[in-house]
Amino acid sequence: MPKSVAIVTGASQGIGRATAIRLARDFSSVVLAARDRPNLEKTADAVKAAGAEPLVLDIDLAEVTAANSVVDRTLKAFGRIDALLNIAGAVPQIDLFEMTDAQWDGGLALKFHGARRLTMAAWPALKESKGAVVLMSGNSAQFPKAPYAAVGTINAAIVALAKAFSDRGIADGVQVNSVLPGPVMTGRRRSYLAHWAPLHNMAVEEATAKFPQDAGIARYGEPEEIAELMAFLVSPGARWMTGSTLRMDGGEVKSI
Template identity: 75%
Template sequence: MNNDTLAIVTGASQGIGRATALRLARDFHTLVLVARQRERLEDTAAAVRREGARALVIDRDLSEPDAASHVVDAALAAHGRIDAVLNIAGAVPQVDLFEMTDEQWDAGIALKLHGARRLTMRAWDALKASGGAVVLTSGNSATVPKAPYAAVGTINAAIVALAKAFAERGTKDGVQVNSVLPGPVMTDRRRTYLETWATAHDMSTESATRTFLAQAGIGRYGTPEDIAELMAFLVSPAARWLTGAQLRMDGGEVQAI
C-alpha cells in the first residue's frame, strides 16, 4: 500500500463499487466512498478499514450538480491529493424503448453520465498534480444496444465517448483515462431481476439463470470481484501507458471485433 495515495470510488455501497473499494484497500492509503445509501456505505467503510486502509464516507447523490464539488473538496481536505477516480455509480432502469419516460431518461443521464463528467472535471486539477488515473464504467450495451434496454445502451455509449474525450485531454495533462465495459455480473440488482423474471414466467430462479446464461452464450455470470480486479489494474502503475481504451470484461458474451 502506498502511504500517500487516495482514490475516490463512487457507487461504493454495493455491487461492483463495493468490490472495487475492497480491492483498492490493498493499494491505496485512503478511499473516499461515495453513494446515496449511508448505511450500506458505512458497511463498506468498515470492511475497507479491516483491510488496513482509511475510509471517508460521503452519502451524496451525484446527479445533484453540486455533489461533485462536495466530494472533491472533502477528499482534498482529508488528504490533500487525489490519485484515482473510479466512476462506478449509475444504475439505469432497464425499460423498453417505447415505455421509458422522459423522467427515467433524465434520471439515468443525470447520475451516470453527468455525475461521472462533473466528478472527473472537478478532480482534474488534483489528478494533473498527482499524475492520476480515471476509470468510467460503461457496459456491453454501449456497442450492442437493444430496444428493451435502450437507455442503458445509449448512456453507456455516451460514457465511452466521454472517456475518449477525457483521455485525449489527459495525454496533454498527464492523466490516464479508460472505460470498462462489464458484461453480465451477478449483483443484488441482477439477482432481484432474475427472481422477478422467474416468478413472471412460472419457473425457478435457477432455471431463469440457466436461460439467461444460454442466451448470453457464457458459462457463468461475472462477479463484482472479477470487475474489481480490472479496475485495480487500471489505476495501478502497471497500466500507466494504457489510456483511451475501452476494456470489455464479459466472459465472451460479445463476439464482435
C-alpha cells in the same frame, strides 16, 4: 504504504463495493461515495480491515453540487486525489417506446452527468498527482437494443465521454479508460431476476440459469473479478494505457 487517495462511487454495493475493498490494498485512503449510508459503513469496515483509511460520503451524485462536494471533502481530509473510479449509476431496463423523458433524464443524471461532473471537479487534483480515471460503462454500449435502449445508449455515451477525457489527459498527464462489464452477479441483478422470473412463468433458479445460456457464456461474472481490472487500470503497470475501452464479459460479445 505511500500516501495515495482513490475515490470510488457506487461504493455501497456490487462492483463499486468490491472495487473499493480491492483498492484498499494499493491506496492508503479510499473515499466511498454513494447514497446508502448503512451499506457504505459496511464497505468502510471492509476497507479499513484491508489496510486503508476510509472516508464515507453519503451523497447523491445526480445532484449538480455533489461533485464539488466530494472533491472538496476529499481534499480537506487527505489533500490529494490519485485515482477516480466512476462506478455509480443504474439505468432502468425499459423498452425504447416505453421510456419516459423522466426515466431518460434519471439515467443520464447519475451515470453520465454524475461521472462527467465528478471527473471535471477532480481534474485539477488529478492533473497535479498525474492520476488515473476509470468510467464504468457496460458491454451493451456495443449492441444497444430496443428492450433496453437507455442502458445501451447511456453506456455508449460513457465510452465516448471517457475517450474525450483521455484526449485532454494526454496533455495534462491524466490517464482515462472505460470498462465494459458483461453480466455480473450483483444484488441488483438478483433483484432483477426475482422480478423477471415470475413474469415469464419461471422459478428464480431457472431464470438465473437461463441468462448465461442465452448470452452464450459459461457463467456470470463476480464483482471481485471486475474489481481486479479496475485496480489494474489505476496501477503503475497500466500508465501507458489511456483512451482504451476494456471489455470483461465472459465472451458474451462475439464480434471482433
